[in-house]
Amino acid sequence: MNSSGHILIVDDDAGVCLAARLALVSHFTQIETFNAPDGLDEVIVSRDIDAILLDMNFRPGANSGQDGLDWLDRLHRLDPSLSIVMMTAFGGVTLAVETLKRGAVDFVLKPWQNEKLIATLSAAVALTHAKREAETLRLRGAESAIRPGMMIGNAPSLSPVLRHVRRIAPTDAIVSIVGENGTGKETMAREIHRLSSRSHLPFVAVDLGTVPEAFVESELFGHRRGAFGGADADRAGRYQAAHGGTLYLDDIGSLPLHLQKRLLHVIEHQEVLPIGATKPVKVNVRLIVSSQRPLNERVEAEMFRSDLSMRLDTVRICVPPLRDRREDIPALLEHFLSLYARKHNLPRRRASGDVLKWIESYDWPGNIRELRHATERATLLLGDERLHLEDFPFLFTSRTPASEGGSYNLDEIERVAIGRAMSDFDGNITLAATALGLTRPALYRRLEKHGF
Numbered sequence: 208m209n210s211s212g213h214i215l216i217v218d219d220d221a222g223v224c225l226a227a228r229l230a231l232v233s234h235f236t237q238i239e240t241f242n243a244p245d246g247l248d249e250v251i252v253s254r255d256i257d258a259i260l261l262d263m264n265f266r267p268g269a270n271s272g273q274d275g276l277d278w279l280d281r282l283h284r285l286d287p288s289l290s291i292v293m294m295t296a297f298g299g300v301t302l303a304v305e306t307l308k309r310g311a312v313d314f315v316l317k318p319w320q321n322e323k324l325i326a327t328l329s330a331a332v333a334l335t336h337a338k339r340e341a342e343t344l345r346l347r348g349a350e351s352a353i354r355p356g357m358m359i360g361n362a363p364s365l366s367p368v369l370r371h372v373r374r375i376a377p378t379d380a381i382v383s384i385v386g387e388n389g390t391g392k393e394t395m396a397r398e399i400h401r402l403s404s405r406s407h408l409p410f411v412a413v414d415l416g417t418v419p420e421a422f423v424e425s426e427l428f429g430h431r432r433g434a435f436g437g438a439d440a441d442r443a444g445r446y447q448a449a450h451g452g453t454l455y456l457d458d459i460g461s462l463p464l465h466l467q468k469r470l471l472h473v474i475e476h477q478e479v480l481p482i483g484a485t486k487p488v489k490v491n492v493r494l495i496v497s498s499q500r501p502l503n504e505r506v507e508a509e510m511f512r513s514d515l516s517m518r519l520d521t522v523r524i525c526v527p528p529l530r531d532r533r534e535d536i537p538a539l540l541e542h543f544l545s546l547y548a549r550k551h552n553l554p555r556r557r558a559s560g561d562v563l564k565w566i567e568s569y570d571w572p573g574n575i576r577e578l579r580h581a582t583e584r585a586t587l588l589l590g591d592e593r594l595h596l597e598d599f600p601f602l603f604t605s606r607t608p609a610s611e612g613g614s615y616n617l618d619e620i621e622r623v624a625i626g627r628a629m630s631d632f633d634g635n636i637t638l639a640a641t642a643l644g645l646t647r648p649a650l651y652r653r654l655e656k657h658g659f
């Protein structure tokens with residue numbers, strides 16, 4: 208029997224490592240041995256390991272098993288799907304039970320019987336594979352809910368945008384998407400790709416705002432081996448990687464001036480010249496770019512070439528901020544609540560009318576991304592299944608400061624005091640009401656009156 212599997216054996220006794228390797232080598236695809244667990248965390252995050260056979264004691268004379276338990280905890284936290292089988296010459300039943308409670312999948316006593324060792328590790332590898340497959344399916348299920356085609360939104364301010372998207376998607380036109388942070392520009396770009404004839408070919412996204420300036424050229428257009436120090440192999444750029452499909456350049460306004468002419472050339476000739484290459488490579492790519500502000504503002508500031516701006520900005524799609532499409536907030540909230548409940552295996556929380564009203568009236572400066580993160584946080588903080596104002600303390604922080612300047616208007620003073628109390632007590636109604644000298648219903652009435 209040969210179980211495909213990559214096994215690590217960790218024991219300070221080189222003889223034990225050798226004996227285990229000999230017993231296992233013809234049954235698994237790869238065996239590695241280590242005389243100490245130091246550095247194991249790096250190994251398991253950087254390589255595809257299927258099971259670990261881990262000793263309990265690593266220091267001379269130690270026999271308490273504490274080292275093994277500590278490493279078991281550490282590795283298990285790092286990758287809960289990875290099966291760890293413990294081995295010891297000293298452990299009795301108590302220690303065995305303790306390791307199983309802490310996440311080990313099984314326990315082997317030294318000296319072992321080879322058949323038993325092989326069977327235990329085969330089962331451990333199979334378990335790792337099953338857990339990873341289940342995890343992949345679960346995440347795939349969870350993510351698919353936010354994949355293109357499942358875009359949430361039918362607010363009146365979004366409908367003309369979506370109509371426009373559907374009209375231009377099947378063409379090869381370059382599209383420029385403009386919108387604030389987190390409004391869904393990349394989601395929109397993916398939707399355009401999905402609705403185009405290129406949908407079965409790659410969609411490649413590059414956030415130009417995060418690529419250091421010195422690397423942008425190589426990132427986009429690639430390089431040949433030896434083109435510069437550190438270029439030890441040919442590398443295709445993202446433009447080539449998107450061949451046949453769509454290239455999405457986020458934050459196009461930050462493309463360095465000296466590369467703007469090159470991009471224009473690539474668009475016009477549909478060919479890229481990797482750094483250090485002598486012959487250009489033909490590419491067939493549909494380009495979608497995005498920016499937070501219209502590109503002509505960068506042109507006016509002399510940070511962007513007007514010829515490139517005109518080429519990129521012929522079809523412009525403006526994604527409205529969430530505060531201008533509040534009608535979509537309940538659906539988005541519901542969507543993220545069920546997404547994160549599934550992703551984290553937690554009960555799905557429900558938003559009652561009052562909480563929903565406040566969430567809807569908040570301005571969401573970070574737009575859909577902020578709503579998404581706030582919903583994930585609220586799911587993880589799970590107090591009970593109903594959402595409470597305390598789960599969204601920032602709803603009040605942003606409303607507080609308007610009139611710090613010393614207004615004499617009693618109504619205004621009341622509004623500021625309530626905002627501050629809600630913020631100081633993280634949205635906890637009972638504590639805020641007590642601090643303000645009000646009953647809970649009275650505080651609710653005033654929150655409503657002041658439009659919190």
Ligand SMILES: Nc1ncnc2c1ncn2[C@@H]1O[C@H](COP(=O)(O)OP(=O)(O)OP(=O)(O)O)[C@@H](O)[C@H]1O
Binds near residue numbers: 353389575
């Ligand atoms: N219509 C939508 N329905 C569901 N989820 C959405 C929708 N639009 C955006 N999202 C989610 O909101 C988050 C932000 O979206 P996205 O990354 O597309 O925004 P962006 O405008 O490109 O952000 P940035 O300005 O940072 O580049 C993502 O997690 C995305 O899945």
